[in-house]
Amino acid sequence: MPELPEVETIASDLRPHLVGRTIVSCELRFPTIVRHPEPEVFADLIAGHRIESVKRRGKYILLALGEERLLVVHLGMTGQLRLVSPETPIPDHTHAIFTLDDGRHLRYRDPRRFGRLLLGTEAGLREARAMPKLGPEPIDPDFTGDALYQALRRRRAPLKAVLLDQKALAGVGNIYADESLHRARLRPDRIAEGVSRKSARRLHESLRESLETAIRNRGSSVDTYRDAWGEVGGQQEVLLVYGRAGQPCFTCGRPLSAVRIAGRTTVFCRRCQH
DNA sequence: TTAAATTCCTGTAAGC
């Protein structure tokens, strides 16, 4: 699943190749993958624009096209954004093809179609409710342990649910929520408002470690995740708890438990996490 | 206001 580290890997890989390039044309093979504006309008508006920057916000990839206009890509669960030569065979589930002025294709592929493409200004997309207000970036230096503590204090939901809430914290999904809670030795079903300042600081530190380690390892290819070149990441080899239900905890050896919290499979160690 | 449940969607794997 593409979460913050996976999206960061794709955005930073694409940046040097896309900045300065112009989008010559856009072919929508499955138009409903575009959620805003209407797909025909989207395809018309996008041609001829130069890509000024490539950024990431939460799990969103933002391509700035000038005049504050953004091409926004959200990968959902199985979305892939790849930069390829035009001769590369077009695989199934390729929903959009952007042709660049150097001839290369930027292709969006997404078998399960949970992802989306958007076009507009930040304010316009907010207005159209196409893009929600996102919480702080967990690896931003301005986001401190005390800031996380303040965010947790207001919530009566389980810690896991708060970490998954993009309005509370942007970019964390099921993998890194479980990994961070394990590192912080906190049970995922602990109610957020009851967590001490000390524990919140530990969770903040664990979030940083989990996310930054995963970025260094180019993300987790646990499902269909591939980078912009179609390559797998390396973090799935070193995950502590995600996908390891029933297997021994690396710290104490007891089998890891799986429960369902906020509708998500949640793996943790009953001995190490309190 | 907040939190939980539901929905979308298809590939994969388990079970009979």
Added chain:
DNA sequence: TGCTTACAGGAATTTA
């Protein structure tokens, strides 16, 4: 072997 069914989950939407 082949069919059916359950499951995976990000986030918008609906319900409580």
